[in-house]
Amino acid sequence: MSGRRLLDKLWDAHEILRREDGTSLLWVDRHLVHEGSHHAFAKIAERDLPVAEPGLTFGVADHYAPTRGGPATDAIARMIDTLSENTAKHGITCFGLDDPRQGIVHVIGPEQGLTLPGLLINCGDSHTSTHGAFGALAFGIGATEVAHVLATQTVWQKKPKAMRIDVTGRLGPGVGAKDLALAWIAKLGADGARGHAIEYTGAAVRAMSMEGRMTLCNLSIEGGARFGMIAPDETTFDYVRGRPFAPTGAEWDRAVELWSLLPSDSDAEFETTVSLDASEIAPIVTWGTSPEDALPVTATIPDPSLLQGSAADRARNALDYMGLTAGRALTEIAVDQVFIGSCTNARIEDLRAAAAVLAGRRAKVPGIVSPGSQLVKAQAEAEGLDRIFTDAGLDWVGSGCSMCVAMNGDHVEPGKRCASTTNRNFRGRQGRGARTHLMSPAMVAAAAVTGHLTDVRDLLRGREVA
Amino acid sequence: MSGWTTHTGPAVALDRENVDTDQLIPARFMSTPRSEGYGPFLLHDMRHDSDGTPVSDFPLNMVPNASILISRRNFGSGSSREAAVYALVDFGIRVVIAPSFGDIFASNSVNNGLLPARVSEADVDAAIALLADGPQEVSVDLIDRKIRLGNTTLDVTLDDVWQQKLINGWDDIDLTQTHKQAIAAFRAQHVQGKPWAVPVQQTDFRRAGRDTVSQ
Numbered sequence: 295m296s297g298r299r300l301l302d303k304l305w306d307a308h309e310i311l312r313r314e315d316g317t318s319l320l321w322v323d324r325h326l327v328h329e330g331s332h333h334a335f336a337k338i339a340e341r342d343l344p345v346a347e348p349g350l351t352f353g354v355a356d357h358y359a360p361t362r363g364g365p366a367t368d369a370i371a372r373m374i375d376t377l378s379e380n381t382a383k384h385g386i387t388c389f390g391l392d393d394p395r396q397g398i399v400h401v402i403g404p405e406q407g408l409t410l411p412g413l414l415i416n417c418g419d420s421h422t423s424t425h426g427a428f429g430a431l432a433f434g435i436g437a438t439e440v441a442h443v444l445a446t447q448t449v450w451q452k453k454p455k456a457m458r459i460d461v462t463g464r465l466g467p468g469v470g471a472k473d474l475a476l477a478w479i480a481k482l483g484a485d486g487a488r489g490h491a492i493e494y495t496g497a498a499v500r501a502m503s504m505e506g507r508m509t510l511c512n513l514s515i516e517g518g519a520r521f522g523m524i525a526p527d528e529t530t531f532d533y534v535r536g537r538p539f540a541p542t543g544a545e546w547d548r549a550v551e552l553w554s555l556l557p558s559d560s561d562a563e564f565e566t567t568v569s570l571d572a573s574e575i576a577p578i579v580t581w582g583t584s585p586e587d588a589l590p591v592t593a594t595i596p597d598p599s600l601l602q603g604s605a606a607d608r609a610r611n612a613l614d615y616m617g618l619t620a621g622r623a624l625t626e627i628a629v630d631q632v633f634i635g636s637c638t639n640a641r642i643e644d645l646r647a648a649a650a651v652l653a654g655r656r657a658k659v660p661g662i663v664s665p666g667s668q669l670v671k672a673q674a675e676a677e678g679l680d681r682i683f684t685d686a687g688l689d690w691v692g693s694g695c696s697m698c699v700a701m702n703g704d705h706v707e708p709g710k711r712c713a714s715t716t717n718r719n720f721r722g723r724q725g726r727g728a729r730t731h732l733m734s735p736a737m738v739a740a741a742a743v744t745g746h747l748t749d750v751r752d753l754l755r756g757r758e759v760a
Numbered sequence: 761m762s763g764w765t766t767h768t769g770p771a772v773a774l775d776r777e778n779v780d781t782d783q784l785i786p787a788r789f790m791s792t793p794r795s796e797g798y799g800p801f802l803l804h805d806m807r808h809d810s811d812g813t814p815v816s817d818f819p820l821n822m823v824p825n826a827s828i829l830i831s832r833r834n835f836g837s838g839s840s841r842e843a844a845v846y847a848l849v850d851f852g853i854r855v856v857i858a859p860s861f862g863d864i865f866a867s868n869s870v871n872n873g874l875l876p877a878r879v880s881e882a883d884v885d886a887a888i889a890l891l892a893d894g895p896q897e898v899s900v901d902l903i904d905r906k907i908r909l910g911n912t913t914l915d916v917t918l919d920d921v922w923q924q925k926l927i928n929g930w931d932d933i934d935l936t937q938t939h940k941q942a943i944a945a946f947r948a949q950h951v952q953g954k955p956w957a958v959p960v961q962q963t964d965f966r967r968a969g970r971d972t973v974s975q
């Protein structure tokens with residue numbers, strides 16, 4: 295018999311029972327809720343059900359959180375109030391707008407030590423895969439499932455297949471986790487990992503900080519995978535140790551012992567394995583309306599007439615929406631504004647990477663920098679990063695999902711083009727008619743400096759790179 | 761949610777790949793209570809010009825009574841927003857036919873009685889070609905997992921669990937309550953064996969060790 299994979303170990307540790315049809319009932323260790331969970335609270339209220347485990351449930355205001363001043367509209371204010379009311383009613387700890395621990399749900403979970411290796415974590419948000427970076431079984435769920443977790447602290451799920459993405463070699467200077475993620479999504483397609491849990495392995499992944507690993511796991515869903523995970527190691531333990539909700543003393547020691555057993559056995563087999571060489575990856579940007587529409591910044595805009603069938607139609611539609619001409623260099627694309635933020639790229643390391651490019655320079659276009667949490671904001675200010683951004687002419691604002699999802703009022707105007715550190719370049723994602731180009735924080739900073747898509751490596755020459 | 765076994769209705773083609781959840785329902789509509797109905801928001805920004813006028817030749821505007829939608833690969837990719845399914849269901853759509861679906865969208869669909877019918881790429885090509893001249897009545901049979909349009913029969917790939925759920929209109933919460941004892945036993949052993957898995961500031965929870973599941 296072949297060895298067990300990280301996925302198997304996590305699955306077995308949470309399986310309460312398995313039905314004949316193969317669906318497992320799994321125990322949920324952490325349930326994170328946000329304003330968007332209002333449908334689910336309404337569902338349990340309809341049936342007059344209590345929250346089964348308020349002590350394992352945590353709320354945070356992020357999707358509608360204002361990043362400047364108060365809520366933009368009454369409807370937005372109501373969303374935030376409803377979350378406070380629902381969490382208060384059920385005795386759930388909630389990091390509201392005035393709580394210094396507030397931030398984006400996938401940033402604050404790890405930051406507070408709520409996210410730990412070996413846990414099963416659910417949240418009504420597809421980027422819950424982020425928490426898999428710790429060696430946790432973490433996946434996004436819909437409102438009906440959120441209501442189910444609230445009512446029972448369990449979730450029904452069929453075990454996915456296991457895919458390994460093995461990344462050998464080293465990422466070059468100015469190239470990071472975002473580029474690696476967009477590279478594999480471009481290679482496999484936006485549905486390339488559908489039905490799979492991804493485990494990221496290899497030297498390039500081991501060398502990554504927790505911030506980089508979170509970026510990588512975060513984007514798993516953009517390649518179709520509900521789960522992305524990385525086996526825990528010393529880097530993981532160093533990050534978690536001493537966090538507010540993390541175990542301490544003898545419990546910590548015991549936990550680390552168990553966590554050290556989680557990595558996939560050396561003879562474990564995966565349904566699919568994909569290999570990438572990190573040293574071959576250049577900074578990547580998206581040109582179209584799906585994360586799979588991604589290319590090295592050194593490339594040219596694809597020509598639909600060279601593509602076949604529905605791919606040609608899709609490229610034509612995408613270029614039309616994006617207002618781009620086939621065959622031109624990607625670096626010729628001028629941007630109207632930039633956004634640095636979101637659960638993908640608004641952790642301290644992301645802000646440092648952007649600041650390293652912007653230091654001593656001016657942005658040619660306006661833009662917003664929204665830190666992933668209030669604690670990240672405080673840290674960045676302690677390091678003087680806020681001054682670098684504001685000196686460059688960018689706005690340093692509060693923490694929340696902001697322009698990633700354009701729910702709080704921050705949005706890109708129709709037809710405007712934004713270089714963005716977020717995760718989705720879907721039509722209208724950043725506002726109706728908005729044109730989004732996804733890239734790393736360093737690449738967004740470079741675009742800000744030149745006013746067009748730019749290979750950040752040219753701006754980093756002679757500078758020290760983190 | 762009530763179950764169903766067969767459905768016949770007008771089908772319409774949305775000949776696009778990657779119809780994502782942000783297109784199915786733009787985020788700005790999501791603070792609306794469900795009771796107001798999400799139908800008008802379905803594919804809002806594709807169905808309407810920027811001034812709000814309906815686009816007259818958009819497929820769903822030409823066949824507003826469509827109950828079956830045929831589209832291309834990776835339908836419903838993107839976010840976990842169940843509102844994307846509410847928009848389809850409230851508009852009157854009962855079945856979406858495509859070669860592949862976003863994983864979370866597909867489970868959300870089944871939880872709302874909407875069938876995510878997976879068929880081959882070739883069958884989608886054929887179906888879209890058949891619908892080119894206008895809408896047609898299409899029949900869907902959940903029991904034998906077949907879709908009939910004109911003289912063509914398409915095979916649907918559908919997980920057994922989802923098939924049963926759609927047919928029976930099962931509610932998972934009710935189903936799970938029947939496993940109360942197994943859950944309580946698991947919880948006791950899990951919390952005892954891995955005390956570190958309980959957030960450290962929630963020690964009251966551990967001391968009390970209350971059997972909340974059976975409340």
Ligand code: SF4
Pocket residue numbers: 356357398399400419421636637638694695698699717
């Ligand atoms: S930042 Fe964007 S992707 Fe992340 S949780 Fe918020 S809305 Fe979702």
